[in-house]
Each structure stands twice: as C-alpha cells, then as structure tokens.
Amino acid sequence: MAQVVIMMGSATDRPTANKAEKILDKFGIGYETFVASAHRTPDRVVEIIRNSDAKIFIALAGLSAALPGVVAAHTLKPVIGIPCASSNSPGNLDSLLSVVQMPPGVPVAAVGIGRGENAALLAARILGITDKGINDSLESYRKELEQKTLDSN
Numbered sequence: 001m002a003q004v005v006i007m008m009g010s011a012t013d014r015p016t017a018n019k020a021e022k023i024l025d026k027f028g029i030g031y032e033t034f035v036a037s038a039h040r041t042p043d044r045v046v047e048i049i050r051n052s053d054a055k056i057f058i059a060l061a062g063l064s065a066a067l068p069g070v071v072a073a074h075t076l077k078p079v080i081g082i083p084c085a086s087s088n089s090p091g092n093l094d095s096l097l098s099v100v101q102m103p104p105g106v107p108v109a110a111v112g113i114g115r116g117e118n119a120a121l122l123a124a125r126i127l128g129i130t131d132k133g134i135n136d137s138l139e140s141y142r143k144e145l146e147q148k149t150l151d152s153n
Helices: 011-026 042-051 067-073 093-100 116-128 132-151
Strands: 004-008 031-035 056-061 079-083
Touching: 004 011, 004 042, 004 067, 004 116, 011 031, 011 056, 011 116, 042 067, 056 067, 056 093, 056 116, 067 079, 067 093, 079 093, 079 116, 116 132
Parallel strands: 004 031, 004 056, 056 079
Antiparallel strands: none
C-alpha cells in the first residue's frame, strides 16, 4: 500500500522526485509517483487525490508552483511542497514563495528548492509518529548522519 503519493507537475521534475523516492525506499515506505499538472491536467490531479489511500502527499512544482496548493485544496491530509529549480530560474525564488505563501486554511509544508530527500524525511517523520518501525529507522538514520559527520574530521 502506498503511504505517500508523489506528484510532479512535469517530467522535468523527475530528478527531484527521485531524491524523495530513494529516501522512501530506504525506509520501506510505499509510494506512488505521478506526473499531473495543476494547469494542464487539473482533473487528473483531483482524480489522483480522491482515489488515493495515501496518508501524505508530496507535490513538486517549478515556475508558478501551483501544484502543492491545489493538492492541499482538495485534501485534509498533510501536503509537503517541493519548489523546483528550472533552466529558466535556477534559484527559483518564485516557486519557493508560491509554496510557502499559502492563504490561511490551506497549509502546505515546504522544504528547500529541489530538496526531495527532505520532503521524504518529513513524510517519514509524520508517519513515524504512529509507526515505531519507521521511527526506529529514523533514529538509526540520524546516528548514521552523525557518524558520517564525525568521520569527516
């Protein structure tokens, strides 16, 4: 069963989605990934949301970055937005601001530009609240990061 749905606005967001998928795989968290645009395929976006039993949505978007907000408008489940860089705007602050500046009542959690791994880790932390196995894996992961940092001295 997919606990997380990853939705990207276009196939150009695939490298960022892959970062999230890699972390979800590491923690054994089931997911489904879709390309569905808030502007070009809005009905498909809503269909994915309504037909999903996932507990968390991760939505990636560049340029106007509308997808995370559209997903949040159609579900009460947590939505994690990932603003994505583009060839037109490598820093893409417009995308970042579109994800974090949601109106009251339609919250979207946001991670840094292109930070698919952090979106997946945030999803794991949310799931870990009620899943001891995921929580234990997160604790081990944190210790791995700590040791890696110590070993770099």
